[in-house]
Amino acid sequence: MFPPDFYAVVLAGGRGTRFWPLSRRTVPKQCLSLDGGPTLLQRTVARTGLPPERILVVTGPDMVEPVRAQIPGIEVLVEPSARNTAPAIAWATWEVARRGGAGCVVLPSDHVILDEPAFRASIAQAAEVARGGALVTLGVRPTRPETGYGWIEPDDGPDGVATESQSLDRPVRRFVEKPPLETAERLLAGGRHLWNAGMFVWTTGALLDAVHAHLPGTAAMLDRLGEGAAIADVWGLSDATSIDYGVMERAAHLRVVPVDFGWSDVGSWPALLEVLPHGEGGVSVADAIVARRADGNIVHAAGKLVALLGVDDLIVVDTPDALLVARRSDAQEVRLLLEEVERRGLGRYA
Amino acid sequence: MFPPDFYAVVLAGGRGTRFWPLSRRTVPKQCLSLDGGPTLLQRTVARTGLPPERILVVTGPDMVEPVRAQIPGIEVLVEPSARNTAPAIAWATWEVARRGGAGCVVLPSDHVILDEPAFRASIAQAAEVARGGALVTLGVRPTRPETGYGWIEPDDGPDGVATESQSLDRPVRRFVEKPPLETAERLLAGGRHLWNAGMFVWTTGALLDAVHAHLPGTAAMLDRLGEGAAIADVWGLSDATSIDYGVMERAAHLRVVPVDFGWSDVGSWPALLEVLPHGEGGVSVADAIVARRADGNIVHAAGKLVALLGVDDLIVVDTPDALLVARRSDAQEVRLLLEEVERRGLGRYA
Numbered sequence: 001m002f003p004p005d006f007y008a009v010v011l012a013g014g015r016g017t018r019f020w021p022l023s024r025r026t027v028p029k030q031c032l033s034l035d036g037g038p039t040l041l042q043r044t045v046a047r048t049g050l051p052p053e054r055i056l057v058v059t060g061p062d063m064v065e066p067v068r069a070q071i072p073g074i075e076v077l078v079e080p081s082a083r084n085t086a087p088a089i090a091w092a093t094w095e096v097a098r099r100g101g102a103g104c105v106v107l108p109s110d111h112v113i114l115d116e117p118a119f120r121a122s123i124a125q126a127a128e129v130a131r132g133g134a135l136v137t138l139g140v141r142p143t144r145p146e147t148g149y150g151w152i153e154p155d156d157g158p159d160g161v162a163t164e165s166q167s168l169d170r171p172v173r174r175f176v177e178k179p180p181l182e183t184a185e186r187l188l189a190g191g192r193h194l195w196n197a198g199m200f201v202w203t204t205g206a207l208l209d210a211v212h213a214h215l216p217g218t219a220a221m222l223d224r225l226g227e228g229a230a231i232a233d234v235w236g237l238s239d240a241t242s243i244d245y246g247v248m249e250r251a252a253h254l255r256v257v258p259v260d261f262g263w264s265d266v267g268s269w270p271a272l273l274e275v276l277p278h279g280e281g282g283v284s285v286a287d288a289i290v291a292r293r294a295d296g297n298i299v300h301a302a303g304k305l306v307a308l309l310g311v312d313d314l315i316v317v318d319t320p321d322a323l324l325v326a327r328r329s330d331a332q333e334v335r336l337l338l339e340e341v342e343r344r345g346l347g348r349y350a
Numbered sequence: 351m352f353p354p355d356f357y358a359v360v361l362a363g364g365r366g367t368r369f370w371p372l373s374r375r376t377v378p379k380q381c382l383s384l385d386g387g388p389t390l391l392q393r394t395v396a397r398t399g400l401p402p403e404r405i406l407v408v409t410g411p412d413m414v415e416p417v418r419a420q421i422p423g424i425e426v427l428v429e430p431s432a433r434n435t436a437p438a439i440a441w442a443t444w445e446v447a448r449r450g451g452a453g454c455v456v457l458p459s460d461h462v463i464l465d466e467p468a469f470r471a472s473i474a475q476a477a478e479v480a481r482g483g484a485l486v487t488l489g490v491r492p493t494r495p496e497t498g499y500g501w502i503e504p505d506d507g508p509d510g511v512a513t514e515s516q517s518l519d520r521p522v523r524r525f526v527e528k529p530p531l532e533t534a535e536r537l538l539a540g541g542r543h544l545w546n547a548g549m550f551v552w553t554t555g556a557l558l559d560a561v562h563a564h565l566p567g568t569a570a571m572l573d574r575l576g577e578g579a580a581i582a583d584v585w586g587l588s589d590a591t592s593i594d595y596g597v598m599e600r601a602a603h604l605r606v607v608p609v610d611f612g613w614s615d616v617g618s619w620p621a622l623l624e625v626l627p628h629g630e631g632g633v634s635v636a637d638a639i640v641a642r643r644a645d646g647n648i649v650h651a652a653g654k655l656v657a658l659l660g661v662d663d664l665i666v667v668d669t670p671d672a673l674l675v676a677r678r679s680d681a682q683e684v685r686l687l688l689e690e691v692e693r694r695g696l697g698r699y700a
Contacts, residue, residue: 021657290691290696292680301673304671304672305371305673305691305696309674309675309676310680310683314675316673318668321637321655323655326657326659327659327661329660340642344640346640349655
């Protein structure tokens with residue numbers, strides 16, 4: 001369980017074009033249901049198990065309406081403009097401190113976590129570590145040589161790999177940002193590195209101290225907020241950088257808690273293969289699927305019968321006004337397709 | 351042009367499951383728009399260029415409503431039950447005679463004809479031949495070794511192929527029904543045989559004479575109609591057989607008019623490749639298509655943007671409640687898929 005004096009800070013500012021045509025300009029990824037149930041944002045909030053008054057959601061001005069509509073009763077902090085994650089997280093942590101909270105659990109709103117009890121146990125463990133003064137990051141055990149993530153190298157001491165303590169928290173030696181494939185393969189094979197999933201736990205004091213040490217502009221913003229300034233008037237003072245680069249890679253006292261709770265950042269359509277149960281023809285969200293000689297497909301067509309015949313490894317996404325049929329291995333190009341849609345004057349579908 | 355004393359008899363009784371999910375139990379193929387414009391039935395009627403009072407449409411009891419709704423002002427003869435084409439055509443020809451018509455042009459309602467002026471010229475030519483007393487069938491120049499059609503062998507006289515008279519009408523020597531592939535390849539290579547497209551032209555007298563000669567039950571039905579009986583009471587007297595088997599293959603005086611007017615029976619989804627203009631990603635009916643590395647696809651998604659990415663040779667058919675994605679080469683199995691839909695208790699989609 002979440003410790004009773006911690007708050008959840010849910011980051012809901014992301015856009016995400018890779019889930020087009022389900023995601024749109026006005027419907028970002030975190031506001032989607034990828035499995036036909038509650039949306040990713042709603043699940044993120046529910047997964048904390050916290051009462052509404054101990055949750056803060058941060059989002060951008062373009063997305064306030066869909067975000068607010070999905071989580072009635074939960075306070076939404078609206079960034080005046082997009083300045084990357086560090087200003088938003090610093091502001092939210094400052095707001096938690098102002099409310100008397102001891103610490104924060106920072107959570108992206110557009111990820112999937114399959115094992116919720118394990119998730120809450122990891123949060124409890126991380127909060128205990130955070131009470132010692134460290135900035136704590138959750139480290140997901142890697143399952144593939146992913147080049148799109150940051151990797152965390154734990155400091156296992158002079159003896160190297162400490163296999164008996166793989167689930168214990170450890171200091172962070174360094175971060176490896178988006179490594180090339182050979183490096184990622186080496187990190188995976190080594191068995192020591194973990195994925196940085198963007199989930200952080202800290203006391204408000206530890207984070208605000210680190211902000212003052214490493215992000216002077218952001219610290220100035222927080223000082224002015226403390227003097228009663230409005231966020232819109234001081235937001236521009238903040239350092240426009242990510243929490244990883246601006247704080248985590250510079251701070252002295254970092255620890256990582258290895259976690260294993262069925263995490264996926266569902267970065268594009270093929271990731272649904274990891275998070276939806278395999279059924280006829282592949283994985284699907286639909287009213288019904290009828291398939292003949294079809295496998296490995298990813299189908300999202302809420303409310304419809306979908307018939308698949310002799311097709312493998314496709315992405316099929318149906319919405320009321322747009323339909324995508326793509327080869328699964330080309331999923332990264334959905335963004336290019338969306339650019340083409342806009343270039344062709346079809347922005348009403350974007 | 352149609353001769354001024356001939357009627358068009360449009361056969362609109364077919365069901366057709368091969369265009370599922372666009373075609374449904376209640377929406378047979380002839381009632382579909384395959385190209386986004388008027389339906390096949392509407393185009394068949396319009397193509398004759400005749401005033402409504404010189405057109406008779408024949409259909410079955412299950413399809414009266416959609417058929418009538420599409421062609422207001424045109425008389426629809428309703429078969430009391432399905433007894434194949436011969437009773438329907440005999441009855442309609444009898445009705446034409448009763449109205450004082452000299453002859454009939456019998457036309458299926460679910461075919462596509464691209465060159466309408468050529469079509470009308472062929473009809474005029476065939477009507478002139480029919481005035482000589484022959485039953486005339488239109489013979490489509492074959493373009494592939496099709497095993498699903500009937501082929502017509504013209505009688506080219508003792509000299510064999512009469513190349514200089516390929517567009518002239520000739521006697522019919524015999525019909526070759528649905529030949530095996532090797533035979534079809536031989537017929538195609540020989541250059542003399544023509545496809546039986548189910549389009550017939552005759553005087554009412556010639557056809558009614560042939561019915562009396564070869565279909566005694568049907569002749570009895572017509573006699574009873576002449577005595578004032580209701581069709582429902584005498585329909586069961588008719589011989590339940592096709593016009594090809596019951597009349598054409600038995601009649602003595604048959605002639606074929608070779609035609610070349612861009613005919614297709616659009617027997618399944620892949621036939622749209624022949625009748626729709628090739629565009630981005632293949633052929634399509636959609637609000638817009640955006641494609642990257644996609645070709646040979648057949649897309650029917652009226653009113654939607656369809657995005658194709660890295661996919662070739664697919665059939666993609668979207669309807670408000672069902673979506674089909676099939677490999678083009680598997681099109682013949684759409685019927686099996688539809689059977690599976692019904693077997694699974696999903697008949698509301700059938």
